[in-house]
Amino acid sequence: MMNVKQSVRYRFMSIAVFLTAFILLSLPLGAIEPTPARAFYNTFNDEQEMVLGRQASMETDKQMLILDQSLLAAYLNDLGQKVAAASRRPKIQYTFKIVNTDVVNAFSLPGGFIYVNRGLLDFVQDESELAGVLAHEVGHVVAYHSMNDVARRYWIDQGMQQLKQAGMLDNQQVVDMLQKYGGPILLFTDRKFSREEESEADMLGLYNVIRAGYDPQGMVLALNRLSNFTGNPSLVETLLMNHPLPAERVQALRLELSQLTLPSGLKRDSYEFKAAKLLLSSLPPPPKPKAQPQQ
Numbered sequence: 001m002m003n004v005k006q007s008v009r010y011r012f013m014s015i016a017v018f019l020t021a022f023i024l025l026s027l028p029l030g031a032i033e034p035t036p037a038r039a040f041y042n043t044f045n046d047e048q049e050m051v052l053g054r055q056a057s058m059e060t061d062k063q064m065l066i067l068d069q070s071l072l073a074a075y076l077n078d079l080g081q082k083v084a085a086a087s088r089r090p091k092i093q094y095t096f097k098i099v100n101t102d103v104v105n106a107f108s109l110p111g112g113f114i115y116v117n118r119g120l121l122d123f124v125q126d127e128s129e130l131a132g133v134l135a136h137e138v139g140h141v142v143a144y145h146s147m148n149d150v151a152r153r154y155w156i157d158q159g160m161q162q163l164k165q166a167g168m169l170d171n172q173q174v175v176d177m178l179q180k181y182g183g184p185i186l187l188f189t190d191r192k193f194s195r196e197e198e199s200e201a202d203m204l205g206l207y208n209v210i211r212a213g214y215d216p217q218g219m220v221l222a223l224n225r226l227s228n229f230t231g232n233p234s235l236v237e238t239l240l241m242n243h244p245l246p247a248e249r250v251q252a253l254r255l256e257l258s259q260l261t262l263p264s265g266l267k268r269d270s271y272e273f274k275a276a277k278l279l280l281s282s283l284p285p286p287p288k289p290k291a292q293p294q295q
C-alpha cells in the first residue's frame with residue numbers, strides 16, 4: 001500500500017514525465033535532417049546513375065567553357081570533396097568543375113558532377129559561403145533530384161512506346177505526349193527544381209556543411225545576398241530560375257539554425273580561399289556569353 005507521501009510523489013513524477021514528453025513532442029519539427037530516398041520509380045542503381053552522369057557531363061563540357069586553371073580547379077575539388085565526404089551520400093565519386101562565365105550559377109548532374117560558374121566564385125565572400133553553395137548542390141545529388149526526374153521521363157517514354165506497339169497510340173500522339181511529359185533527357189543545365197526539392201537540398205546542405213566543419217551562417221548569408229542582389233539582374237537570372245525562392249529559403253534555414261546547437265570551432269575562411277580569389281581576379285575576364293542554343 002502507498003502512503004500519502006508516496007502517492008503525492010508518484011503523482012508528481014507522472015506529471016513530470018507527461019510534461020517532459022509533451023515538451024519534447026511539441027518542439028518544432030524543423031530541426032531534423034531529411035533522410036532522402038530514391039523515388040519508387042527510380043530503378044537505376046548508383047553505377048547506372050554515374051554512367052549517365054558521365055555522359056551528361058561530357059555533353060556539358062562541350063557546350064560550356066570549362067575554366068582551364070589547374071590551381072583553381074584543385075582548390076574547388078579539394079573543398080568539394082571535403083563537403084561531399086560529409087554528405088549523406090559519400091560513396092559516389094564527385095567531380096567539381098568551374099565554368100568560365102560571369103553568370104552567378106551552380107548546377108549538378110546525376111552521378112555527382114557539380115559545376116560552379118566563375119561568377120559564383122566572384123560572388124562568395126568566404127570559404128564557408130562557397131562550402132554552403134557546394135553543399136546545396138551536393139544535396140540535390142544526395143536526394144536523387146535529377147535522377148528521379150530522368151527515371152520518371154524514362155518510364156513515361158517506355159510506357160508510350162508500349163502503348164504505341166499495342167496500337168493504342170499513333171506516332172503523333174506519342175510525340176505530343178513525350179513533349180508534354182518527357183522531352184530530351186539531358187536538359188540538366190536548365191533544370192528548374194521544385195520548391196520541395198530546393199528546401200530539401202537546403203536542409204541537407206545545412207547539416208552537411210556543419211559536419212564538414214564550416215559555419216552554416218555562410219550558406220545563409222550567401223543566399224540572403226543573392227535574394228537582395230542589386231547588380232546586373234541577368235547575372236543571377238539563371239540561378240534564380242534553377243533554384244527558386246531565395247527569400248523563403250533564407251527564413252527556413254534561419255529557423256532550422258535557431259533550433260540547433262552548433263559545435264565550436266566551425267570554420268569561416270581560409271588562406272587557400274583568399275589565394276584562390278586573388279588568382280581568379282588576376283585572370284583575363286571570361287569571354288562574352290554566346291547566344292544560347294535554341295531548344
Ligand SMILES: [Zn+2]
Pocket residue numbers: 136140193198201242243
Ligand atoms: Zn538548388
